Amino acid sequence: MFKKLINDWRNNKDLLYHLTVSELKSNTARTYLGTLWWIVDPILYMAIYYFLVGVILGKGGDDYAVYLFTGLIPLKWATACMVDATTAISSKARILQQVYVPKLTFILVRLGVNTFKFLVSSFIMVLFLYFSGVDLTVNALNFFILIGLNLLLLLPIMIIMAHIGVYMKDIKNMMQYISRTLLYLSPVLFRMEDVPDRLRELLYLNPFTNFLVSYRNIFLYKGQPLWDNLFIILAFSLVLLFIGLRILNKYDKQYAKVI
Amino acid sequence: MKKDIIELNNIWVSYPEHSDNPIKQLISKDKKQFWALKGLDFTVKKGEVLGIIGRNGSGKSTLLKLMSGLIEPDKGDYHVEGKRPMLLSLGAGFQPELSGIENIYLNALLLGNRKKKIDDNLESIIEFSELDDFIYKPVRTYSSGMKARLAFSTAIMLDPEILLIDEVLGVGDSAFQKKCKDAILEKIQQERTVILVTHSSGLVKQICDRVVWIHRGEQKAVGETKEIVDQYDEFMKAKRK
Numbered sequence: 001m002f003k004k005l006i007n008d009w010r011n012n013k014d015l016l017y018h019l020t021v022s023e024l025k026s027n028t029a030r031t032y033l034g035t036l037w038w039i040v041d042p043i044l045y046m047a048i049y050y051f052l053v054g055v056i057l058g059k060g061g062d063d064y065a066v067y068l069f070t071g072l073i074p075l076k077w078a079t080a081c082m083v084d085a086t087t088a089i090s091s092k093a094r095i096l097q098q099v100y101v102p103k104l105t106f107i108l109v110r111l112g113v114n115t116f117k118f119l120v121s122s123f124i125m126v127l128f129l130y131f132s133g134v135d136l137t138v139n140a141l142n143f144f145i146l147i148g149l150n151l152l153l154l155l156p157i158m159i160i161m162a163h164i165g166v167y168m169k170d171i172k173n174m175m176q177y178i179s180r181t182l183l184y185l186s187p188v189l190f191r192m193e194d195v196p197d198r199l200r201e202l203l204y205l206n207p208f209t210n211f212l213v214s215y216r217n218i219f220l221y222k223g224q225p226l227w228d229n230l231f232i233i234l235a236f237s238l239v240l241l242f243i244g245l246r247i248l249n250k251y252d253k254q255y256a257k258v259i
Numbered sequence: 260m261k262k263d264i265i266e267l268n269n270i271w272v273s274y275p276e277h278s279d280n281p282i283k284q285l286i287s288k289d290k291k292q293f294w295a296l297k298g299l300d301f302t303v304k305k306g307e308v309l310g311i312i313g314r315n316g317s318g319k320s321t322l323l324k325l326m327s328g329l330i331e332p333d334k335g336d337y338h339v340e341g342k343r344p345m346l347l348s349l350g351a352g353f354q355p356e357l358s359g360i361e362n363i364y365l366n367a368l369l370l371g372n373r374k375k376k377i378d379d380n381l382e383s384i385i386e387f388s389e390l391d392d393f394i395y396k397p398v399r400t401y402s403s404g405m406k407a408r409l410a411f412s413t414a415i416m417l418d419p420e421i422l423l424i425d426e427v428l429g430v431g432d433s434a435f436q437k438k439c440k441d442a443i444l445e446k447i448q449q450e451r452t453v454i455l456v457t458h459s460s461g462l463v464k465q466i467c468d469r470v471v472w473i474h475r476g477e478q479k480a481v482g483e484t485k486e487i488v489d490q491y492d493e494f495m496k497a498k499r500k
Binding site for chain 1: 274275323327328329331340343346352354355361364369373374398493
């Protein structure tokens with residue numbers, strides 16, 4: 001299996017790059033704002049929730065804008081990846097009926113597209129933090145390690161979603177609700193301190209909680225990521241990745257039959 | 260004696276039977292199957308032009324998928340010497356919003372080519388396609404004939420070792436059709452292996468050395484073109500009555 005993976009990588013890295021770039025280009029083609037959407041999108045997204053919680057409900061406190069931003073952006077990345085993954089293989093029917101392409105390619109493309117958008121949003125986020133007077137320290141550089149760990153968690157989830165998406169189209173609808181639920185089950189809009197003790201422990205079972213708390217620690221509170229918890233998540237991710245790759249490998253030549 | 264380049268030994272391929280109730284299908288133990296190919300057994304020799312004929316639903320598309328490595332046989336062995344044959348069709352991965360040139364790269368990469376090779380062949384592809392300035396425009400502005408031309412040019416100019424052709428010659432206007440045919444004939448002269456899959460015996464008669472006739476997933480006959488095509492035409496005529 002690993003030999004095939006390395007081989008596939010060598011043969012398909014050009015394809016991967018071109019597919020990702022072309023998907024990004026196609027997404028913005030024929031829109032008036034074009035690539036500006038990558039910048040406008042996170043700002044609008046953020047503005048909606050700020051308006052709801054910060055203005056209408058009058059909750060959240062002084063630094064709510066930066067708090068919200070540092071949670072929304074990483075969670076949006078994760079949920080967009082998971083929803084997109086459900087159609088990563090199933091929407092490529094035409095290609096899969098005609099040429100052999102390792103299925104991981106399509107999943108990596110979706111991951112690449114969303115990660116690119118996330119990086120643009122993050123850049124906006126950092127600018128926003130800087131101009132809001134947040135004191136960014138060297139700890140913020142842990143961001144890159146966090147991204148790596150986050151990617152390693154997202155990839156296997158995406159593989160499994162893509163696989164299910166071939167056999168069960170319902171998963172896309174389900175995933176949209178799951179990602180909405182995740183938004184409320186992760187400390188994006190609310191603060192961990194406001195959660196009752198018993199529930200707080202449970203919230204940490206959600207891996208994204210650990211990531212969000214870590215992102216905020218490094219950006220807002222001059223702290224460290226939750227290394228211990230992230231280490232456990234890493235181990236979990238690797239196991240899941242192994243399982244995901246096994247599934248893809250096993251069904252590699254089945255998808256073209258059922259799509 | 261020519262060398263065998265592709266070998267099919269007693270190939271069986273099944274599809275899971277479609278059911279209206281997917282949940283029931285998931286649970287039930289006895290999975291119903293539909294056998295699309297039943298015991299195909301033939302070889303393709305290096306440099307020959309092999310025709311595969313059969314009516315609609317005889318299993319031709321499944322056979323194409325098998326030969327280009329998209330699916331695996333449930334039973335039997337499929338063996339290819341060297342690189343897998345690639346279906347010579349047709350703009351599968353076209354992205355309508357991208358330009359012709361970008362789509363050449365995308366399509367050629369999908370067909371398993373290296374970027375360097377595409378760089379080297381880009382000019383001849385554009386020239387063959389006769390798309391001129393349209394090559395810089397998004398593919399969504401193309402007519403269907405233009406799309407087909409772009410796809411065919413990309414595939415043929417990258418010079419695949421084994422050509423797998425699926426009734427592509429119905430594309431474009433008659434002038435371009437002739438050009439396609441000439442390009443394929445040229446490959447045949449260069450001793451390229453060509454596999455032509457079709458339901459009509461016309462082109463088969465003209466270019467194929469040997470023919471395999473499949474009917475309802477079974478291999479009805481293999482042999483010299485004339486003999487098999489005559490049998491097939493006879494059979495089809497009888498059906499029509």
